[in-house]
Amino acid sequence: MLPILKVKDLSIQFKKRNICINAVNKVSFALDEGEVLGIVGESGSGKSQTVLAIMGLLAKNALTSGSVKLLDQELLGLNNIKLNKIRGNRVSMIFQDPMTSLNPYLTIQSQMTEVLMLHKGISHKNALNESLKMLDLVKISDAKRRIKLYPHEFSGGMRQRVMIAMALLCKPELLIADEPTTALDVTVQAQILELLRELKNELNMAVILITHDMGVIANVCDRVCVMYAGNIMEGGTIEDIFYAPKHPYTVALLESIPKLEQDGNDIDAKLKTIPGEPPNLIHLPAGCAFQDRCSCVHEACRHGEIEPQFLGESHIVKCNLQFITSGAVMQNSNCHLASKTNI
Ligand SMILES: Nc1ncnc2c1ncn2[C@@H]1O[C@H](COP(=O)(O)OP(=O)(O)O)[C@@H](O)[C@H]1O
Ligand SMILES: [Mg+2]
Numbered sequence: 001m002l003p004i005l006k007v008k009d010l011s012i013q014f015k016k017r018n019i020c021i022n023a024v025n026k027v028s029f030a031l032d033e034g035e036v037l038g039i040v041g042e043s044g045s046g047k048s049q050t051v052l053a054i055m056g057l058l059a060k061n062a063l064t065s066g067s068v069k070l071l072d073q074e075l076l077g078l079n080n081i082k083l084n085k086i087r088g089n090r091v092s093m094i095f096q097d098p099m100t101s102l103n104p105y106l107t108i109q110s111q112m113t114e115v116l117m118l119h120k121g122i123s124h125k126n127a128l129n130e131s132l133k134m135l136d137l138v139k140i141s142d143a144k145r146r147i148k149l150y151p152h153e154f155s156g157g158m159r160q161r162v163m164i165a166m167a168l169l170c171k172p173e174l175l176i177a178d179e180p181t182t183a184l185d186v187t188v189q190a191q192i193l194e195l196l197r198e199l200k201n202e203l204n205m206a207v208i209l210i211t212h213d214m215g216v217i218a219n220v221c222d223r224v225c226v227m228y229a230g231n232i233m234e235g236g237t238i239e240d241i242f243y244a245p246k247h248p249y250t251v252a253l254l255e256s257i258p259k260l261e262q263d264g265n266d267i268d269a270k271l272k273t274i275p276g277e278p279p280n281l282i283h284l285p286a287g288c289a290f291q292d293r294c295s296c297v298h299e300a301c302r303h304g305e306i307e308p309q310f311l312g313e314s315h316i317v318k319c320n321l322q323f324i325t326s327g328a329v330m331q332n333s334n335c336h337l338a339s340k341t342n343i
Helices: 047-055 080-086 108-120 124-137 156-168 186-203 214-220 238-243 248-255 326-331
Strands: 005-016 019-031 036-040 062-070 091-094 174-178 206-211 223-228 231-237
Touching: 005 047, 019 047, 019 062, 019 223, 019 231, 036 047, 036 214, 047 062, 047 091, 047 174, 047 206, 091 156, 108 124, 108 156, 124 156, 156 186, 186 206, 186 214, 206 214, 214 238, 223 238, 223 248, 231 238, 231 248
Parallel strands: 036 206, 036 223, 091 174, 174 206
Antiparallel strands: 005 019, 005 062, 223 231
């Protein structure tokens, strides 16, 4: 069976006058029907540009290479007429701030029915019926009345539900959600994530969920890609990444999740942060992009290109430590990984 989406060696560079920003570097992943893939990483790590490339929505100064296949159709380099048939129809996207995607001057009804009439060529009456059904599905009560409202008349959480309903109108094979809950408060955030999980099961669609929150990943996703400075540093199932992380960056990210203390009352006071900053994407160092912040860095990490290594069927890591004997790693007294994992 073909995966719904197959991204292979996707690289994205932005040209600005005579400088070149290396935003995404040889990213590869695949997604099956009904699967939720999480993409996690710090701000600026290339998460949004990766999915914008899938949607054909990169800025004009972007240069891409590699391949993005939706079933057997290549999307990279497709012209706008063909992309318009795919966007909102076979692949839909929801963004962090629904106000940027909803038209403030039009009622929800006009915006929803227009999508269906355009993509599916159905009558206004049928489009209205479908839109009401979709609002029910995303649990907006009193849909018949509310569909006549304007976006600003909804609360943040309700607006995100409307956005999700619009994204799902044409029953896409793939839904991309780029930090869909970041702008919402925590209780509403949990409701929206629960809704996405239910809808994915109901509609059996593939989902890419972008977040900077490892907790969200653990709750919602089947698999996860950890991105850093445009690279997928580690990818695998939730079990691989949370129980057997192999990349020092993944380990550091996991250590920065707030945990409840044993007595269940206090937030752990020793919350870890990752010292330093991501590298400049204009002048990336040779070797590993994480080298300057890595507590396990080794001479071999500073040269050449680090190739991704398969550790199992689904687990992949872009780190030299797999080749370095644990004795050599142990010599690096700062390395917090050596004692924890069997590298
Ligand atoms: N049009 C552009 N021109 C130059 N650089 C860009 C452009 N769009 C994005 N970038 C750069 O690409 C990098 C990755 O951005 P992005 O994928 O949006 O990060 P995030 O992981 O936070 O979603 C950032 O450093 C950003 O500045
Ligand atoms: Mg982003």
